[in-house]
Amino acid sequence: MSRKIRMGMIGGGPGAFIGEVHRKAARLDGQIELVAGAFDIDPNKSIQQGKALNLDPKRVYPDYKTMIASEKALSPNERIDFVAITTPNNWHFPIASAFLKAGFHVMCEKPMTINVAEARKLKKLVEQTGLVFGLMHNYVGYPMVKLARDMVRQGDLGAIRKVVVQYPQGWLARPIEREGQMQAAWRTDPKQSGAAGCMGDIGTHAANLAEYITGLRIEAVCADLTTFVPGRKLDDDGNVLLRFKGGAKGVLHASQVSIGEENNLAIWVHGENASLEWHQEHPNYLYVRRIDSPEEVWKRGNGYIGKKSPAAARATRLPFGHPEAFIEAFANHYVNFASVLQALDEKRKPTELELDFPGVEEGLRGMLFIESVVKSSKLGAKWVKIPTA
8 A cells, every 4th residue: 555544443532541552552652544534422522632633624423323424425535444443332332343344444442342142243244245344352462462372372281171361450549530530430230341340351361361362262151240349339359260272271350449450460370391470560571481491481573583483573563671561462453454455455465474363253252251241240150151252
């Protein structure tokens, strides 16, 4: 494609966190430019955000429906190529489906929808339209996560036996949603967040990370969800036993009331021949342990990483010793998403490396995970089989 890919955005208005991360990540590699948006449910705040971004006022819209109609009216050489959806969860399905029906590609924040029924409908729509749909499970964009996946794929660990994955935070240890904290308010509101709180917000990241690295599907869960903060309507802590297809077992715990924890997403994968360990707060290192051998520390950016994992090399921008992290992981998904759009424009088949970003299948898997975990907990921590996608 001989031009930048034109991006629109829904959400990400004044005071929003994740929308700004998307904007920075999308423009990091120079392939994408933000040209339009409806940034807030309040039209005045949308205009305010558009001014802050120096966008053409004519392409800063009061709502997503106006944006669709107006962008469709532009020539193919002007209108957006895709939209990024960075709203609370309850808006994901109506906005994504509307843009897909209008012929636009979509990048959506996770979880993909607010329930399984919406997720199934969206998956069917993506298949019917043939458009590109990306889901921003950003943590699988880290280079060393891709290295870990490729080590498992190449048989370095042997058959997987045990997976331990965690995501503890402490920011919701107090009822800050009642103090005007916008990020806390919608995440603890069932009408905006869905059936799960902590487990839907960050537990899904842990589940997605486990499935991505191991290549195994979680097929059953036994969950114990708790709401520790009085008056809160959704879970703020959860512990889940996992059964993977093929016989591996696992433990997943996620918490937003673990005081002192920040974003301590981490995973341990134990195979019959070796184990690996990765920490999101120290993402440039992957630890590998083998029987009767010293611990190996694989460091991002070194030449040996690319020899082992072309995907990890593709996801790396800086030489070793210069840390790459959160925004770059988002950007890696945007780079691959953009490459697939370029491939379609060039009428060629995208490569496996270009297709390496979560999509509608992972989105449905995430919603099935949430639904099954909530069901298991309500049954008193009984085993629940996750339905097939």
